[in-house]
Amino acid sequence: MDILETIKGFLTQPVQSFQKARGTTLGEAIKYFLILLLINAILTVIVELVMASAILSAINQAMGQMGMGELFLIGTVGVVVGAIILVIISSSWSSSSRAGCTFSFTCWVEGRGTPRR
Numbered sequence: 001m002d003i004l005e006t007i008k009g010f011l012t013q014p015v016q017s018f019q020k021a022r023g024t025t026l027g028e029a030i031k032y033f034l035i036l037l038l039i040n041a042i043l044t045v046i047v048e049l050v051m052a053s054a055i056l057s058a059i060n061q062a063m064g065q066m067g068m069g070e071l072f073l074i075g076t077v078g079v080v081v082g083a084i085i086l087v088i089i090s091s092s093w094s095s096s097s098r099a100g101c102t103f104s105f106t107c108w109v110e111g112r113g114t115p116r117r
Contacts, residue, residue, distance in 0.1 A: 003035065 009017035021029075056076065063072040 003031065006032065007035065 006017065006021065009020070056073075060072060
């Protein structure tokens with residue numbers, strides 16, 4: 001079965017497409033899932049960028065009328081950069097010896113050990 005034909009079938013005739021897909025292997029199902037995941041990610045980024053730009057421009061305009069527009073933008077950029085730095089630091093603090101935990105703090109909260117120092 002062609003991937004695009006299968007996706008089109010799931011959207012237009014879901015019952016018949018699911019009946020045809022019963023013999024689909026796990027590898028093919030993962031392929032379909034990754035394609036749909038990529039489409040979802042692209043559409044989500046587009047919507048988020050449009051919404052974020054609209055919200056930021058409205059807030060910037062309101063803050064600009066009070067003379068604080070530049071201050072708001074600098075603060076917003078600072079928060080984003082700070083969040084990225086914190087994600088990098090927390091991911092480097094992960095506990096590789098405990099395979100079940102993504103972050104050491106998670107292991108500590110769940111009572112499966114203490115954070116590394």
